[in-house]
Amino acid sequence: MSMPPAAAQLDVKKHFTSSILLWVRTDQPRQTGMDYWKGPHSGIISATPGLEEYRQIHLAEHNPGRWPATDGVETSIPVDRKIDGVAEVTFRSALAPAQGRKQTNLAYQDEINVFRRTLLYAGPPNSSRWYDVAGPGEKVGARALVYLRRRDGAGAGEFRKLVKKQLVPALAGTGVLKELRTQTFLPWIEKLWDTPNVAHDNPHDQHFHASLMLGFTDTAARDAFFTADVIQDLSDQLAPLVSAIHAYDVTAALTYVKNGDILPHYQE
Template sequence: MGKSPKVRKHFSSSILLWVRNDQPRDRGMAYWKGPHSRIISATPGMEEYRQIHLAEDNRGVWPATAGMETVIPAARKIDGVAEVTFKSIFSVFQGRKQTQMAYKDEINLFRRTLLYLGPPGWSRWYEVGRPGEEVGSRVLVYLRRRDSVGAAAFRRFINAELAPALAASGLLKELRTQTFLPWTRRLWDTPNVAHDNPADQRFHASLILGFADAAAQAAFLESHEVSSLSRGLARFASAAHAYQVSEALTFVKGGVALPDDQE
């Protein structure tokens, strides 16, 4: 283990997305990357806007761990995640016009959307890679808190134990974490698409793990260190759904809309 890296705290939201299944999946993913991204990118007040495209074949890459669900149920398998980081809490109120446009456009590509949000500071980016260092492979992990574990204890474990241990491993090129407030449909009740989210299917935190390449990712996930961490995680989480990321595309960076998306 190396020394603990610096961490920057942010105000972020994640919108979990399922593309329409009455048309080819590729068509929906391409529309999200194209016309829909331009609507979102024009929203004022954003520090960053990133699309996390998930591989179509995703059964769960987290190591099997006793007492924790690591196989992703096919019926709830996510297609992608819109990751939005705001400049401040006041930014939420700046983009109402663009948000209304996004609401109306969702029906063109999505069948279900769910928004998860934490207050400022609950999104954390760890400086685990060198500036400009390429991330060749990513995994997005969604965690479900055990019913027997309190929300504060769960957040404390993620922020004070799990994330620092991952960051200090010296093997990651990217590490971002989010812990969420209790989910409520009112935050993102868009028309014409589903927002069903049964209590036993909700998530309470996420991790983005970036690696130099697929081989480094596999070695990390198969390591003794991760097996040990996962056994500790199972005391707090009932599920760890780890998705293979196919693309992570940035459209707004440093508060500026980019002319072309960046991988």
């Protein structure tokens, strides 16, 4: 895969980010859970010391899978594992998580009020990367969140290299993205986020190993992106190392903490 010159020189900021995948309770209307997360629960997380950014990613209720069908790759999102939202928590430093234990314990206790399953995916410091792909004044009007599962037998180092050296330049080289963030994850460990009264079932064949946040000018640009030949070609090249690509439509990306400051009201 060739690397477009412009993509090869992308400005990038490296961060220390964790993502908590969330499934809201099913014994109440879905919107009730999403609103509680957006409201009372957000205040608990926002007050956590040591945060650089806290962002909620709200996913559409109907999400069969945006990624084009690819031989040997799961691109249809299984209904029983379809995620409702993701909490993106970016820390100021590797020591910051220890500063927030009190608030983390409050979040543990509050989860049962809104969620039925939560899974924490973490990467080492600097493994979260935010690429500067938007031009001056360009805004994000639509987003997609993509999760990648590494194929059994594929090496972790080879997979990370694929994301950084091939996937990112190819995506940036399309010229249509207004936001591009990537995370590569350490092996999933339940004890990192073993909250009470909430499920953490995560069979090995359901684990994810990386995520991509893709931002577009509007929904039309997002639609066109996923039906373009370049994405199908890229998908075929990913197939030897990737067993699943789940692409979700994002309905909202709400920022509560930005540049280390708690915002008086979330930003979209």
